[in-house]
Amino acid sequence: MAQKHTKRPSTRFTSSFVNTARRKKQQKIVFGILTVVLGIGLVGSSMFWAFGGKGDLPTGPRAADVQPEATLEEKIADLEAQLKEDPQNYRLVLELAGLYRDGGKFQMAVDTYLKAMKINSEDANLRKDLASTYFLMGEYDQAVNQMEEVLKQKPDDAEAHYLLGQFCAYRSDDGRDVERGIRELEEFVRLQKTGLHVxxxxxxxxxxxxNRAN
Incomplete structure (x- = not known):
């Protein structure tokens, strides 16, 4: 019997590849003399838009009474240990891939997303996460290919058009296609209609x- 997978909430609508691309350009300038470490902004799930301001300080328990939150490395080690016991746990695999990406371990994130794909190849959100990670690595063709696969199955997936538009318009190599990027973003607007991301x-x-006109 096929394993049943629960639908995951989408997170990529909180991502901004525009800001990411700008940060990547800055990084190349800084690290170009040394070794270019490709971590363009999405760096850590900061590919996510930080909408909204800082909220009020919490009024809960005193700091001394609050247990320190586990570090990213501790969370990764914990998930890796859990997966040794349950290697086919789809949720854990996805969570680990996300933590790898948060820590800038993009190749490990990709490898883990591909492992998840062997468990459930029909999860469109998984392909979007994988595509976003490829984009961070500068593997732009791979990022575009993953979005095209999603749209073959779900032509009206607004989020996929949104991501594909940014992948095409803001990639920093010779494959940049501003016209296609505009078309995909316009299709997203048509499908989504309203909202902050529109x-x-x-x-x-x-x-x-x-910029095209200049």
Missing amino acids: DKAKQYIEELKA
């Missing part, structure tokens, strides 16, 4: 068109 997509479209 407003951001419209802003990106305006900027891309303006």
